[in-house]
Amino acid sequence: MIESLASRVIPAREEAWPVEGASLDLIAEKLAKCLDACAILLDIDGTLLDLARTPREVWVPPGLAATLRTLHERTNGALALVSGRSLNDIDLIFAPERFPAIGGHGAEMRLSIGSEAVATHAPPMDQELKRRLAAIARLSPGILLEDKGYSLALHYRLAPHAEKAIYEAVSLIRADLPNAPIEVLPGKCVCEIKPSGFDKATGVRELMSHEPFLGRRPVFIGDDVTDESVFAAMPGLGGIAFSVGRHAQGVAGQFDEPSHVRAWLLRLVNYGKASAAS
Numbered sequence: 065m066i067e068s069l070a071s072r073v074i075p076a077r078e079e080a081w082p083v084e085g086a087s088l089d090l091i092a093e094k095l096a097k098c099l100d101a102c103a104i105l106l107d108i109d110g111t112l113l114d115l116a117r118t119p120r121e122v123w124v125p126p127g128l129a130a131t132l133r134t135l136h137e138r139t140n141g142a143l144a145l146v147s148g149r150s151l152n153d154i155d156l157i158f159a160p161e162r163f164p165a166i167g168g169h170g171a172e173m174r175l176s177i178g179s180e181a182v183a184t185h186a187p188p189m190d191q192e193l194k195r196r197l198a199a200i201a202r203l204s205p206g207i208l209l210e211d212k213g214y215s216l217a218l219h220y221r222l223a224p225h226a227e228k229a230i231y232e233a234v235s236l237i238r239a240d241l242p243n244a245p246i247e248v249l250p251g252k253c254v255c256e257i258k259p260s261g262f263d264k265a266t267g268v269r270e271l272m273s274h275e276p277f278l279g280r281r282p283v284f285i286g287d288d289v290t291d292e293s294v295f296a297a298m299p300g301l302g303g304i305a306f307s308v309g310r311h312a313q314g315v316a317g318q319f320d321e322p323s324h325v326r327a328w329l330l331r332l333v334n335y336g337k338a339s340a341a342s
């Protein structure tokens with residue numbers, strides 16, 4: 065599957081495709097010339113948006129939605145958000161904008177702004193299991209529950225001392241249910257219990273097998289452990305990846321923080337304008 069997709073990658077004008085070791089600025093300049101052969105894939109929390117104390121407190125800075133909209137147009141619709149959040153949540157954050165997206169770490173996918181989710185890889189989580197996991201929040205004030213329907217996330221950014229106790233409590237519940245098809249996904253101050261069998265990389269591979277993404281070179285930016293599967297998938301898809309806030313295996317470059325990602329995306333848009341005019 066990976067090979068067949070890679071072999072269908074548009075051999076993007078070689079002079080335009082960024083070379084290894086190039087500066088982020090030069091990469092933006094080169095990518096701007098071949099956006100019609102690229103797919104732009106962007107993680108949300110910690111990549112596009114600054115991290116906030118709680119999931120509800122994130123904020124979309126002025127200009128970001130317009131930048132994403134322009135990139136969506138310049139790639140003929142091949143821009144997608146790739147997130148651990150549910151599609152519903154993504155839409156609330158970016159409202160009134162809507163973008164193609166992979167939600168729930170690959171549980172859900174929407175191929176175009178106007179379409180509904182085309183893939184739902186996860187049935188609702190068993191209610192009894194959810195109740196047991198939710199009770200873990202009683203361990204300490206400050207532990208927040210995020211119910212995504214098919215998964216449950218326990219956030220401890222406001223109760224960092226509770227991290228060990230949360231993971232221990234989750235392990236005990238899992239030990240009780242050795243055959244349950246679930247896995248624990250550690251994120252930034254969050255412990256998520258999700259169905260096994262998919263991740264962001266499976267979501268991205270599936271997305272890239274559909275129009276308008278099919279045959280394009282993906283450019284992915286992500287910050288978290290949960291983005292590493294996508295970093296690893298990029299070479300097989302003929303794409304490149306960038307990390308945020310830390311070095312990661314196999315990435316072509318690193319941004320220090322989300323505001324640098326936003327500024328780089330804006331440069332990409334502006335370089336694109338300049339090359340369209342010349």
Ligand SMILES: O=P(O)(O)OC[C@H]1O[C@H](O[C@H]2O[C@H](CO)[C@@H](O)[C@H](O)[C@H]2O)[C@H](O)[C@@H](O)[C@@H]1O
Pocket residue numbers: 107108109110111114115116117118119120122146147148149150210217219221251252253254288290
């Ligand atoms: O894949 P992403 O788009 O990066 O989403 C990952 C998780 O992001 C959210 O949690 C994280 O961001 C919150 C807001 O900044 C922060 O308070 C929390 O500590 C982080 O873990 C979201 O709530 C999760 O569902 C996503 O899986």
